[in-house]
Amino acid sequence: MKIAISGKGGVGKTTLSALLAQVYADAGRDVLAVDGDPSPCLAGALGFPDQVQGKLSPIAEMDALIEERTGAKPGTSGGFFTINPRVDDIPERFSATHRRVRLLEMGSVDLGGAGCICPESAMLKTLFTHLLFRDDEVLILDMYAGVEHLGRATVDFVDAMIIVVEPTRRSLGTAKQIKKLANDIGLERLWLVGNKVRNQEEKEFLLAESPGLPLLGTLAADFGVQEADRLGIPVYDHVPTLRDAAQKMAKTLDENIAE
Numbered sequence: 622m623k624i625a626i627s628g629k630g631g632v633g634k635t636t637l638s639a640l641l642a643q644v645y646a647d648a649g650r651d652v653l654a655v656d657g658d659p660s661p662c663l664a665g666a667l668g669f670p671d672q673v674q675g676k677l678s679p680i681a682e683m684d685a686l687i688e689e690r691t692g693a694k695p696g697t698s699g700g701f702f703t704i705n706p707r708v709d710d711i712p713e714r715f716s717a718t719h720r721r722v723r724l725l726e727m728g729s730v731d732l733g734g735a736g737c738i739c740p741e742s743a744m745l746k747t748l749f750t751h752l753l754f755r756d757d758e759v760l761i762l763d764m765y766a767g768v769e770h771l772g773r774a775t776v777d778f779v780d781a782m783i784i785v786v787e788p789t790r791r792s793l794g795t796a797k798q799i800k801k802l803a804n805d806i807g808l809e810r811l812w813l814v815g816n817k818v819r820n821q822e823e824k825e826f827l828l829a830e831s832p833g834l835p836l837l838g839t840l841a842a843d844f845g846v847q848e849a850d851r852l853g854i855p856v857y858d859h860v861p862t863l864r865d866a867a868q869k870m871a872k873t874l875d876e877n878i879a880e
Contacts, residue, residue, distance in 0.1 A: 622878060623753060623760040623778055628785035629795040633816035636846060636856055637785055638763035639666035640867035643857040646721035648871075651758040653712065654722055657765045659729035668855035669719045677717050679728025680748060681741055691740040702740050708748040712755070725752075729765050753778040780878045781810045783837060788815055788823035790830065797832035810878075812837035814870065838870040 624641065626634050635658070642654040656663035659681075664674045680686070684695045693702035716725040727745055752760060762779075784799050786792040796813060803811060813834040815827040819842045828836055840863050849859035857864050 622758065622874070623762070623780050624874070625762040625764055625779050625782045626785060627764045627782060627799055629792060632785045632787050632792060633840065634785045635663050635666050635763055636863075637783065637814060637816065637840065637867070638663055638761050639855060640840075640857055640863060641871055642667065642722045642759075642761045643720065643855065644864070644867050644871045645759045645761075652722050652761065653716070653752070653755070653757040653759070654724050654761045654763065655752060656724065656726045656763050657729060658763065659765060661726040661728065663763050664717075664724055664726070665850070665853070666855065667719060667722055667724065668853070668858070669717065669724065673717050673719055677724065677726050678715070679726040680711060680715060681728030681745055683715075687740050687744050691743055693740040695739070695741045697740065702743065704743045705747055706744055708744070708751045711748055712752065779808060779810070781812060781874060782808055783812050783814050784834065785814050785816055786827070787817050788819075788826050793827070793830050793832060796834065800832050800834060812874075815839040817842040837873060838866055840866055 626638050626641075628634050635656075638654060638656075642652050646652045654663060654667070656679075659679075661677070661679055664677055669677075687695045687706075690706035690708070691702040691704075712723075712725055716723045718724070727748065729745075752762075782803055784796045786796045800811060803809075811834050813827065813831050814837050815824065816839070818824055818827070818839040824836075824839055827839070843860050843863065845860040846856050846863070849856045852859070857867075
């Protein structure tokens with residue numbers, strides 16, 4: 622199962638990614654979680670100890686590795702470099718594991734437009750494609766923005782894309798844009814997850830104003846999320862109601878994707 626999680630910045634993509642990753646790991650599944658944010662924070666959301674987090678580094682920032690694999694220094698343009706570098710050893714070499722969740726930090730590259738080609742982007746695009754072809758039982762992709770890493774050649778390998786929103790028109794407007802981009806490349810298996818939902822009225826608002834997407838579930842607004850962050854512990858442990866909600870979402874995904 623390969624799940625991509627998208628949405629506007631700040632809506633709670635990382636919180637949901639961490640919850641689902643731990644749900645599947647606790648169910649005995651083999652989980653690889655991938656943090657695609659330029660400022661990675663999924664390790665913290667998963668409760669990785671500081672000493673383990675210190676061993677992680679975004680692939681996009683590994684200049685020596687990128688130069689070794691592509692034949693060009695990051696930040697350069699023009700000239701020749703390998704556009705399909707070797708990446709098969711990267712998930713094992715540069716990931717870390719905590720509570721049965723293996724985590725890899727990809728980082729992000731400013732592509733500077735659709736036509737930009739640089740060693741960093743070549744490295745990440747090749748790595749992303751490789752991850753979609755791996756045999757991990759569950760792959761959770763915490764994506765930074767939209768669907769920029771997905772393409773027609775890889776879209777069939779994504780079992781679901783979850784778009785995280787808040788119960789506001791602006792957030793749902795972003796979801797509509799992401800849906801269009803996803804549909805443009807042939808991705809049809811989309812779900813909506815409402816985060817920071819305070820009451821039944823806000824849930825009904827999401828159902829009524831959804832841009833044609835089924836509602837996978839909701840995560841209640843809870844100050845325990847911020848408290849967990851201050852304490853440096855996983856929301857999964859600190860806020861049982863959100864853990865329970867994520868377990869229901871995982872069950873629904875299993876039932877639908879298995880069909």
